[in-house]
Amino acid sequence: MPKRQRLDLLATQVELLTEYWQQGMRDLSDSRVAEAAVSAHLTENQVKVWIKDTWTKNSTSASTLGKLKNISCKRRVSGYNLYSSSLKKDGIGFRQWATKWKQLSDEKKKFWEKEDKPSTSRSLKILKKEVRAIFNEKYSEAVKKNNQRLPYSKLNELGISMLGLPSGVFLKNPAAYGACICKDIISCRNQLKVVINRSAPESEKDMLEVVVLED
Numbered sequence: 001m002p003k004r005q006r007l008d009l010l011a012t013q014v015e016l017l018t019e020y021w022q023q024g025m026r027d028l029s030d031s032r033v034a035e036a037a038v039s040a041h042l043t044e045n046q047v048k049v050w051i052k053d054t055w056t057k058n059s060t061s062a063s064t065l066g067k068l069k070n071i072s073c074k075r076r077v078s079g080y081n082l083y084s085s086s087l088k089k090d091g092i093g094f095r096q097w098a099t100k101w102k103q104l105s106d107e108k109k110k111f112w113e114k115e116d117k118p119s120t121s122r123s124l125k126i127l128k129k130e131v132r133a134i135f136n137e138k139y140s141e142a143v144k145k146n147n148q149r150l151p152y153s154k155l156n157e158l159g160i161s162m163l164g165l166p167s168g169v170f171l172k173n174p175a176a177y178g179a180c181i182c183k184d185i186i187s188c189r190n191q192l193k194v195v196i197n198r199s200a201p202e203s204e205k206d207m208l209e210v211v212v213l214e215d
Contacts (some may be wrong), residue, residue, distance in 0.1 A: 007049055013040045016051050016094050026051065039098045041080055072191040079112035089178030090188035111183070127182035131174040134189050138162065150194070164191035 009017075016039055025032040028048045037044045084097040092100070095184075101109075139150040139160075151158065152173040162171040166184040174182065185192075 007046060007053070009042075009050070010078075010081050012085050012088075015040065016040045016097075017047065017093055021051070021054060026055070028052075039094060041098075059207035079109060083112045083180065086178050086180035086183075090181050091178075092209070108187075124179050124182070127179055127186070128174040128177060131177065131182050131185050134185065134192065135162070135171075135174065135194075138192050138194045142180070142196060161195050161197060163193045163195055164188060 020032055020036045023032075024030070025036060028051060033044050033047050033051075036042075037047045040047070042050075080101050084094070085102055087097055087100060088094070109190060114155075131199055135150045136148060140146055140148040150160070152158070155171060160171075165171065166181070166188060169185065170176075177185070
Protein backbone atom coordinates (compact mmCIF):
# COMPACT_ATOMS: atom_id res chain seq x y z
CA MET A 1 0.00 0.00 0.00
CA PRO A 2 1.48 3.41 -0.99
CA LYS A 3 2.46 5.64 1.88
CA ARG A 4 -0.10 8.36 2.54
CA GLN A 5 1.14 11.91 1.92
CA ARG A 6 1.50 13.90 5.14
CA LEU A 7 0.70 17.60 4.89
CA ASP A 8 2.56 20.10 7.04
CA LEU A 9 0.64 23.30 6.36
CA LEU A 10 1.06 26.78 7.74
CA ALA A 11 -1.78 28.28 9.74
CA THR A 12 -2.43 30.85 7.00
CA GLN A 13 -2.62 28.10 4.36
CA VAL A 14 -5.10 26.11 6.44
CA GLU A 15 -7.17 29.23 7.00
CA LEU A 16 -7.23 30.03 3.28
CA LEU A 17 -8.19 26.46 2.32
CA THR A 18 -10.86 26.49 5.00
CA GLU A 19 -12.39 29.61 3.44
CA TYR A 20 -12.51 27.83 0.08
CA TRP A 21 -14.08 24.81 1.82
CA GLN A 22 -16.75 26.98 3.39
CA GLN A 23 -17.51 28.44 -0.04
CA GLY A 24 -18.17 24.97 -1.48
CA MET A 25 -14.80 23.51 -2.53
CA ARG A 26 -15.51 19.99 -1.28
CA ASP A 27 -15.07 17.91 -4.42
CA LEU A 28 -11.68 16.89 -5.85
CA SER A 29 -12.81 17.92 -9.35
CA ASP A 30 -13.96 21.37 -8.22
CA SER A 31 -12.57 24.11 -10.50
CA ARG A 32 -11.54 26.08 -7.39
CA VAL A 33 -8.89 23.49 -6.49
CA ALA A 34 -6.43 25.04 -8.95
CA GLU A 35 -7.20 28.56 -7.72
CA ALA A 36 -6.79 27.50 -4.09
CA ALA A 37 -3.45 25.86 -4.91
CA VAL A 38 -2.08 29.07 -6.43
CA SER A 39 -3.38 31.25 -3.60
CA ALA A 40 -1.95 28.97 -0.89
CA HIS A 41 1.33 28.28 -2.72
CA LEU A 42 0.59 24.53 -2.82
CA THR A 43 0.23 21.89 -5.53
CA GLU A 44 -3.23 20.81 -6.66
CA ASN A 45 -2.50 17.34 -5.28
CA GLN A 46 -1.77 18.80 -1.84
CA VAL A 47 -5.09 20.69 -1.92
CA LYS A 48 -6.90 17.45 -2.84
CA VAL A 49 -5.20 15.60 0.03
CA TRP A 50 -6.34 18.39 2.37
CA ILE A 51 -9.92 18.04 1.08
CA LYS A 52 -9.86 14.27 1.71
CA ASP A 53 -8.43 14.78 5.20
CA THR A 54 -11.06 17.40 5.98
CA TRP A 55 -13.89 15.07 4.91
CA THR A 56 -12.43 12.32 7.11
CA LYS A 57 -12.02 14.56 10.14
CA ASN A 58 -15.46 16.12 9.73
CA SER A 59 -17.04 12.70 9.64
CA THR A 60 -15.42 11.98 13.00
CA SER A 61 -16.14 15.30 14.67
CA ALA A 62 -18.22 18.28 13.56
CA SER A 63 -16.00 20.59 15.55
CA THR A 64 -12.77 19.58 13.81
CA LEU A 65 -13.10 22.21 11.07
CA GLY A 66 -12.67 24.99 13.60
CA LYS A 67 -9.68 23.24 15.13
CA LEU A 68 -7.90 23.15 11.76
CA LYS A 69 -7.10 26.85 12.19
CA ASN A 70 -4.96 25.99 15.21
CA ILE A 71 -2.54 23.63 13.43
CA SER A 72 0.97 24.52 14.54
CA CYS A 73 3.72 25.58 12.12
CA LYS A 74 6.78 23.34 12.15
CA ARG A 75 8.77 25.27 9.56
CA ARG A 76 9.82 28.85 8.96
CA VAL A 77 6.96 31.08 7.86
CA SER A 78 7.49 32.43 4.33
CA GLY A 79 7.39 36.09 3.37
CA TYR A 80 4.25 35.39 1.32
CA ASN A 81 2.39 34.05 4.33
CA LEU A 82 3.50 36.95 6.51
CA TYR A 83 2.29 39.34 3.83
CA SER A 84 -1.01 37.47 3.44
CA SER A 85 -1.60 37.53 7.18
CA SER A 86 -1.04 41.28 7.18
CA LEU A 87 -3.41 41.80 4.25
CA LYS A 88 -6.09 39.92 6.13
CA LYS A 89 -5.69 42.21 9.14
CA ASP A 90 -6.12 45.15 6.77
CA GLY A 91 -9.45 43.72 5.58
CA ILE A 92 -8.29 42.57 2.13
CA GLY A 93 -9.99 39.39 0.85
CA PHE A 94 -7.95 36.21 0.40
CA ARG A 95 -8.66 36.08 -3.36
CA GLN A 96 -6.44 39.16 -3.80
CA TRP A 97 -3.45 37.91 -1.79
CA ALA A 98 -1.60 36.06 -4.57
CA THR A 99 -2.14 38.91 -7.05
CA LYS A 100 -0.92 41.56 -4.63
CA TRP A 101 2.15 39.47 -3.78
CA LYS A 102 3.05 39.18 -7.48
CA GLN A 103 2.71 42.96 -7.84
CA LEU A 104 5.25 43.66 -5.09
CA SER A 105 8.69 44.82 -6.15
CA ASP A 106 11.64 42.48 -5.47
CA GLU A 107 12.78 44.90 -2.77
CA LYS A 108 9.47 44.69 -0.90
CA LYS A 109 9.37 40.90 -1.23
CA LYS A 110 12.84 40.70 0.32
CA PHE A 111 11.60 42.97 3.10
CA TRP A 112 8.88 40.42 3.99
CA GLU A 113 11.19 37.43 3.51
CA LYS A 114 13.56 38.85 6.14
CA GLU A 115 10.91 38.41 8.83
CA ASP A 116 11.58 35.28 10.89
CA LYS A 117 8.07 34.83 12.23
CA PRO A 118 4.55 36.22 11.89
CA SER A 119 3.99 39.75 13.11
CA THR A 120 3.44 39.47 16.83
CA SER A 121 1.32 41.95 18.73
CA ARG A 122 4.56 43.47 20.00
CA SER A 123 6.12 44.02 16.56
CA LEU A 124 2.84 45.40 15.20
CA LYS A 125 2.69 47.75 18.17
CA ILE A 126 6.16 49.05 17.26
CA LEU A 127 5.09 49.66 13.65
CA LYS A 128 1.98 51.56 14.76
CA LYS A 129 4.09 53.63 17.15
CA GLU A 130 6.43 54.61 14.31
CA VAL A 131 3.51 55.59 12.05
CA ARG A 132 2.04 57.65 14.89
CA ALA A 133 5.39 59.43 15.31
CA ILE A 134 5.50 60.19 11.56
CA PHE A 135 1.96 61.57 11.60
CA ASN A 136 2.76 63.76 14.61
CA GLU A 137 5.93 65.02 12.91
CA LYS A 138 4.04 65.96 9.73
CA TYR A 139 1.28 67.63 11.75
CA SER A 140 3.86 69.63 13.74
CA GLU A 141 5.33 70.86 10.45
CA ALA A 142 1.87 71.91 9.24
CA VAL A 143 1.03 73.97 12.35
CA LYS A 144 4.63 75.21 12.66
CA LYS A 145 4.95 74.10 16.28
CA ASN A 146 7.26 71.45 17.71
CA ASN A 147 6.12 68.19 19.32
CA GLN A 148 2.43 68.41 18.41
CA ARG A 149 0.05 65.44 18.45
CA LEU A 150 -2.32 64.89 15.54
CA PRO A 151 -5.92 65.22 16.87
CA TYR A 152 -7.53 62.17 15.22
CA SER A 153 -10.96 62.83 16.71
CA LYS A 154 -10.96 66.32 15.14
CA LEU A 155 -9.77 65.47 11.59
CA ASN A 156 -13.07 66.27 9.86
CA GLU A 157 -13.97 69.11 12.18
CA LEU A 158 -10.66 70.89 11.60
CA GLY A 159 -10.38 69.96 7.92
CA ILE A 160 -7.15 67.98 8.36
CA SER A 161 -5.98 65.62 5.62
CA MET A 162 -2.69 64.08 4.52
CA LEU A 163 -1.14 64.00 1.05
CA GLY A 164 1.18 61.24 -0.15
CA LEU A 165 -0.42 58.24 1.59
CA PRO A 166 -0.26 54.89 -0.27
CA SER A 167 -3.12 54.26 -2.70
CA GLY A 168 -6.33 53.28 -0.93
CA VAL A 169 -5.06 54.29 2.52
CA PHE A 170 -6.91 56.98 4.48
CA LEU A 171 -5.70 59.12 7.34
CA LYS A 172 -6.89 57.77 10.68
CA ASN A 173 -5.58 56.66 14.03
CA PRO A 174 -2.70 54.18 13.41
CA ALA A 175 -4.34 51.82 15.89
CA ALA A 176 -6.70 50.86 13.03
CA TYR A 177 -3.89 49.91 10.60
CA GLY A 178 -2.42 46.44 10.07
CA ALA A 179 1.29 45.69 9.60
CA CYS A 180 1.15 45.87 5.80
CA ILE A 181 -0.32 49.37 5.71
CA CYS A 182 2.02 50.55 8.46
CA LYS A 183 5.05 49.38 6.49
CA ASP A 184 3.75 51.04 3.31
CA ILE A 185 3.27 54.33 5.16
CA ILE A 186 6.74 54.15 6.69
CA SER A 187 8.29 53.48 3.27
CA CYS A 188 6.79 56.68 1.83
CA ARG A 189 7.24 58.92 4.89
CA ASN A 190 9.20 61.54 2.88
CA GLN A 191 6.20 62.08 0.59
CA LEU A 192 3.72 62.74 3.39
CA LYS A 193 2.35 66.19 4.11
CA VAL A 194 -0.46 67.32 6.41
CA VAL A 195 -2.88 69.83 4.93
CA ILE A 196 -5.40 71.88 6.92
CA ASN A 197 -8.06 72.69 4.35
CA ARG A 198 -10.10 75.37 6.03
CA SER A 199 -9.66 78.36 8.27
CA ALA A 200 -10.85 77.46 11.75
CA PRO A 201 -12.47 79.88 14.26
CA GLU A 202 -10.33 81.02 17.16
CA SER A 203 -11.81 78.40 19.48
CA GLU A 204 -10.89 75.65 17.02
CA LYS A 205 -7.44 77.08 16.39
CA ASP A 206 -6.80 76.55 20.09
CA MET A 207 -7.50 72.86 19.50
CA LEU A 208 -4.62 72.71 17.03
CA GLU A 209 -2.18 73.38 19.87
CA VAL A 210 -2.28 69.80 21.04
CA VAL A 211 -0.59 68.30 24.09
CA VAL A 212 3.18 67.92 23.82
CA LEU A 213 4.23 64.33 23.11
CA GLU A 214 5.21 62.23 26.05
CA ASP A 215 8.39 60.18 25.98
